[in-house]
Amino acid sequence: MNYLITGGSGFIGSHLVERLLSSGHSVINIDNFDDFYDYKIKVRNTLESVKLPTEFSFREKEHDIQKLIFETSSKDYQLYYQDIRDKNGLEKIFAKHRIDVIIHLAALAGVRPSIERPLDYEAVNIKGTMNLWELAREHGILKFLNASSSSVYGNSDKISFSEDDSVDQPISPYAATKKCTEILGHVYHHLYKISMVHLRFFTVFGPRQRPDLAIHKFTQNITENTPLPFYGDGSTARDYTFIDDIIEGIVKALHLVETHENIYEIINLGGDEVVTLEEMVAVIEETLEKKAHKKMLPMQPGDVQKTAADITKARTLLGYLPATHFKTGIKKFVEWFLKKGS
Numbered sequence: 614m615n616y617l618i619t620g621g622s623g624f625i626g627s628h629l630v631e632r633l634l635s636s637g638h639s640v641i642n643i644d645n646f647d648d649f650y651d652y653k654i655k656v657r658n659t660l661e662s663v664k665l666p667t668e669f670s671f672r673e674k675e676h677d678i679q680k681l682i683f684e685t686s687s688k689d690y691q692l693y694y695q696d697i698r699d700k701n702g703l704e705k706i707f708a709k710h711r712i713d714v715i716i717h718l719a720a721l722a723g724v725r726p727s728i729e730r731p732l733d734y735e736a737v738n739i740k741g742t743m744n745l746w747e748l749a750r751e752h753g754i755l756k757f758l759n760a761s762s763s764s765v766y767g768n769s770d771k772i773s774f775s776e777d778d779s780v781d782q783p784i785s786p787y788a789a790t791k792k793c794t795e796i797l798g799h800v801y802h803h804l805y806k807i808s809m810v811h812l813r814f815f816t817v818f819g820p821r822q823r824p825d826l827a828i829h830k831f832t833q834n835i836t837e838n839t840p841l842p843f844y845g846d847g848s849t850a851r852d853y854t855f856i857d858d859i860i861e862g863i864v865k866a867l868h869l870v871e872t873h874e875n876i877y878e879i880i881n882l883g884g885d886e887v888v889t890l891e892e893m894v895a896v897i898e899e900t901l902e903k904k905a906h907k908k909m910l911p912m913q914p915g916d917v918q919k920t921a922a923d924i925t926k927a928r929t930l931l932g933y934l935p936a937t938h939f940k941t942g943i944k945k946f947v948e949w950f951l952k953k954g955s
């Protein structure tokens with residue numbers, strides 16, 4: 614298969630690229646190495662995803678990415694330094710390649726920063742996504758997989774969140790943009806018969822996790838003896854999903870979209886294990902054999918109280934079965950974190 618992945622140099626994207634290449638597929642990766650976090654991390658992700666050594670002599674961003682494009686280019690892999698907001702730029706890539714399936718992961722992905730920069734989130738997450746659908750339509754690409762998020766559920770007080778629940782009350786701009794993509798996606802499915810699956814990921818963690826996410830930040834705080842910002846009373850809880858399980862879920866969803874015509878599905882991908890903030894910090898402390906210096910802070914605007922995935926649909930439709938327990942996942946994350954050296 615020829616896959617076009619957006620955001621393939623990010624956390625989830627680089628793992629997916631690695632998996633698809635090792636299964637013998639071709640991958641085109643569109644990523645603009647945005648400054649949400651250090652581009653050098655994304656350079657390393659990219660090198661790892663194509664199984665090249667991660668030693669890289671960095672000079673300055675533009676030069677480094679051009680060098681990366683050259684070094685990683687192969688008959689099965691092509692990286693494009695391209696912003697999804699720029700439709701003309703995307704058009705050149707679509708004109709050049711035969712694409713079977715689009716896997717859209719590129720986004721501005723943080724909840725709290727979306728409150729500071731709502732218009733940027735709108736431009737990347739909504740307009741950028743629409744650019745891809747417009748090009749899919751123009752080029753007759755009928756298979757599309759989109760990264761949505763558990764944040765669409767807002768402050769639901771249900772025990773676990775199911776795809777049939779109403780998600781009309783998001784509490785952050787980020788969550789609202791993800792919900793918009795699910796709705797707009799339906800229009801493209803309806804009008805142009807694009808088969809589409811939206812995967813609602815529940816807090817993903819593991820090696821290469823984004824540095825802005827809590828597990829990564831807290832591991833850094835504990836190892837460096839710096840204060841760990843502890844928001845609320847510790848009772849907020851997340852359904853954490855290990856990266857290998859998410860990749861397994863994506864691969865299964867790809868199979869669904871590739872083997873069915875004209876489908877539209879929204880599917881939760883969670884870890885089936887809800888962990889409180891208090892428990893999460895305790896597991897990291899135990900794994901590092903070191904105590905955190907907690908700095909108690911109030912709950913942050915935009916943060917939901919709890920996420921908990923009902924994964925019945927993923928189980929029945931995809932055969933998805935998350936296999937990594939939280940403690941095992943943290944152990945793997947910490948091993949990676951200590952090996953990478955910062």
Ligand SMILES: NC(=O)c1ccc[n+]([C@@H]2O[C@H](COP(=O)([O-])OP(=O)(O)OC[C@H]3O[C@@H](n4cnc5c(N)ncnc54)[C@H](O)[C@@H]3O)[C@@H](O)[C@H]2O)c1
Nearest residue numbers: 620623624625645646647696697719720760762814816817
């Ligand atoms: N990590 C999670 O826990 C989680 C949970 C729910 C949903 N998601 C969604 O999964 C997807 C991947 O998340 P991630 O954690 O790997 O994030 P990430 O930030 O590591 O990866 C996103 C990638 O998209 C690229 N990108 C951003 N804006 C772009 C633009 N305008 N043009 C081209 N590329 C652009 C970035 O450079 C980055 O490499 C996102 O859509 C995110 O919203 C992630």
